[in-house]
Amino acid sequence: MQIIQSKPLRKIWLKASVVGSIWASIEIILGSFLHNLRIPLSGMVLSFISVWLLISFLQIWKENGLIWRAGIICALMKSISPSAIIFGPMIGILTEAILIELIVLILGKNIVGYLIGGALAVLSTILHKLVSLLIFYGFNFIKILSDLYLYAVKQIDLEKLSPDYLIAFITAIYILTGLAAAIGGYLTGLKYTRSGNLNLQQEEIILQSKNLMFSQTAHQGYSLLFLLISIFTVIGILLLLNFDMILPSIIIAVIYVAFCIINYKNSLKRLKKLSFWIIFLVITFAAAFLWNGFSGGAFFSKDGLIVGLKMNARAIIMVIGFASISVELRNPLIKSILYQRGFASLYQSLSLSFSALPFFISNFPKQEKGKGIPRIKFLNLFSQAEVLLRIFEKEYQRKPQVVIITGNIREGKTTFAQEIISDLLKRKIKLAGFLSFGIDSNGQRTGFNLFDLESSESIELCSDIKTENRLQLGKYFFNEAALMRGNEILSVANLSDKQLVVIDEIGPLELSGRGWGSSIENITRTIAIPHLWIVRKSLVKNIIRRWNVGNAYIFDISENTTMEVENKLIEIIFQKPSTEGHQ
Numbered sequence: 001m002q003i004i005q006s007k008p009l010r011k012i013w014l015k016a017s018v019v020g021s022i023w024a025s026i027e028i029i030l031g032s033f034l035h036n037l038r039i040p041l042s043g044m045v046l047s048f049i050s051v052w053l054l055i056s057f058l059q060i061w062k063e064n065g066l067i068w069r070a071g072i073i074c075a076l077m078k079s080i081s082p083s084a085i086i087f088g089p090m091i092g093i094l095t096e097a098i099l100i101e102l103i104v105l106i107l108g109k110n111i112v113g114y115l116i117g118g119a120l121a122v123l124s125t126i127l128h129k130l131v132s133l134l135i136f137y138g139f140n141f142i143k144i145l146s147d148l149y150l151y152a153v154k155q156i157d158l159e160k161l162s163p164d165y166l167i168a169f170i171t172a173i174y175i176l177t178g179l180a181a182a183i184g185g186y187l188t189g190l191k192y193t194r195s196g197n198l199n200l201q202q203e204e205i206i207l208q209s210k211n212l213m214f215s216q217t218a219h220q221g222y223s224l225l226f227l228l229i230s231i232f233t234v235i236g237i238l239l240l241l242n243f244d245m246i247l248p249s250i251i252i253a254v255i256y257v258a259f260c261i262i263n264y265k266n267s268l269k270r271l272k273k274l275s276f277w278i279i280f281l282v283i284t285f286a287a288a289f290l291w292n293g294f295s296g297g298a299f300f301s302k303d304g305l306i307v308g309l310k311m312n313a314r315a316i317i318m319v320i321g322f323a324s325i326s327v328e329l330r331n332p333l334i335k336s337i338l339y340q341r342g343f344a345s346l347y348q349s350l351s352l353s354f355s356a357l358p359f360f361i362s363n364f365p366k367q368e369k370g371k372g373i374p375r376i377k378f379l380n381l382f383s384q385a386e387v388l389l390r391i392f393e394k395e396y397q398r399k400p401q402v403v404i405i406t407g408n409i410r411e412g413k414t415t416f417a418q419e420i421i422s423d424l425l426k427r428k429i430k431l432a433g434f435l436s437f438g439i440d441s442n443g444q445r446t447g448f449n450l451f452d453l454e455s456s457e458s459i460e461l462c463s464d465i466k467t468e469n470r471l472q473l474g475k476y477f478f479n480e481a482a483l484m485r486g487n488e489i490l491s492v493a494n495l496s497d498k499q500l501v502v503i504d505e506i507g508p509l510e511l512s513g514r515g516w517g518s519s520i521e522n523i524t525r526t527i528a529i530p531h532l533w534i535v536r537k538s539l540v541k542n543i544i545r546r547w548n549v550g551n552a553y554i555f556d557i558s559e560n561t562t563m564e565v566e567n568k569l570i571e572i573i574f575q576k577p578s579t580e581g582h583q
Contacts, residue, residue, distance in 0.1 A: 019053075
């Protein structure tokens with residue numbers, strides 16, 4: 001028997017989950033609002049609100065390390081984008097959090113630390129934008145921007161106005177904005193703590209049952225090999241462009257783009273936007289006209305045109321490459337490896353944050369006609385945060401223990417489980433759930449029947465016969481009626497008076513959020529009765545990490561006996577609920 005123990009989640013991670021979910025809701029709602037209206041300096045506006053929020057929380061929850069944890073959670077929650085992880089905003093959010101955390105750690109939780117941390121956090125938005133442009137277009141972008149500035153000041157007879165003045169002016173605006181946000185956050189946080197009014201929140205907070213962290217995108221395969229191909233190909237193309245090896249870079253780029261189109265349907269999504277091609281034309285012609293600074297009266301440079309095209313080719317490869325790489329980073333194998341290498345607290349916290357995100361998004365202040373940006377009621381947010389923290393604390397005190405029977409495909413896992421269940425029923429154990437019995441024809445597996453353990457009724461679960469309007473996974477087509485029946489069996493109402501729930505089996509369908517995935521999510525969150533799961537050996541660790549469960553006891557049918565499994569189940573069923581690790 002192998003035991004995977006449930007690790008307690010420290011309270012600071014629970015608080016970071018709360019702050020991260022609130023911050024992410026602001027980023028998602030206001031970010032979309034500002035983007036759709038094409039409001040100038042939208043990054044600075046978002047950073048201003050973020051600094052205000054974070055400095056306020058530092059007055060309420062004063063733990064060191066809260067902000068950087070919340071920053072990681074908020075940044076990763078940007079990965080809910082269905083097409084790709086949004087690297088730019090994620091890096092920007094994380095940078096803001098780290099700067100505030102670092103400055104406050106050095107100078108202390110006082111007004112000076114808040115002012116400097118806030119100023120640097122807002123200033124980082126323009127630096128982040130500049131770095132992003134350099135990554136996408138290369139250092140030639142700086143020369144073109146400089147030439148464009150010199151041309152502009154020449155037209156208005158201000159040739160003596162150095163670019164340093166413009167940089168200083170822009171920097172001052174961002175620093176003053178950060179200072180204002182820090183002051184606002186400091187005063188708001190003090191007002192909330194001094195008022196002692198922790199009961200502003202009247203609305204019930206309902207957590208979303210679906211766990212997005214270990215779910216897979218439907219119909220999207222993953223490959224570590226493809227991830228490595230994308231990383232090294234992008235690096236290779238950029239090196240070839242830097243060494244002016246145009247023909248080899250074009251050949252490799254064309255092959256790589258075709259590879260991405262075939263394997264990643266959304267990799268060209270950004271290239272379909274008109275704004276991208278407007279920028280493409282602006283950069284190309286700006287380079288052609290400004291590259292030589294109009295020296296010798298020339299208003300067009302062939303070298304500049306080539307430089308502009310190279311810059312845009314670099315940007316296209318970066319856009320497609322980042323989109324493809326970000327898809328592969330969703331690979332459940334990568335998540336599982338990280339989970340086992342010390343990132344368990346992060347993933348558990350992130351799961352909690354995702355569950356609260358729909359509430360904050362649905363309750364976000366709506367835009368009033370003619371009144372600009374929606375007004376955020378910070379005091380109400382802090383009250384909601386207090387309530388949500390208590391909910392999260394209760395969430396981690398309700399973790400069912402799980403016994404897993406595992407083995408290879410067609411090794412006899414269901415038969416093994418059937419013998420155990422028969423003995424448990426003789427002991428008058430109240431159980432519910434189902435087994436999946438294989439259907440064979442001429443020695444070949446053609447499908448499965450779902451067997452209800454309470455009613456002893458069977459229904460065809462899936463078949464290898466192609467049937468329209470049925471969900472397909474691999475060679476099997478799943479019966480919607482059987483899936484509905486299975487989810488009814490796993491309903492909270494049906495399990496409320498039971499001592500054990502049996503699920504045969506949990507596999508790729510559930511990992512993708514289909515099958516009985518949502519039902520498992522719901523019952524593991526709401527009731528603490530023990531579970532007996534049947535899982536194929538290759539999926540055990542992914543399955544355990546997918547849901548919020550307590551200790552997991554894994555029995556391999558090739559190494560353990562039914563009596564060993566039965567004894568462990570009896571021990572779990574009749575033991576007193578454990579609170580170990582939740583103090």
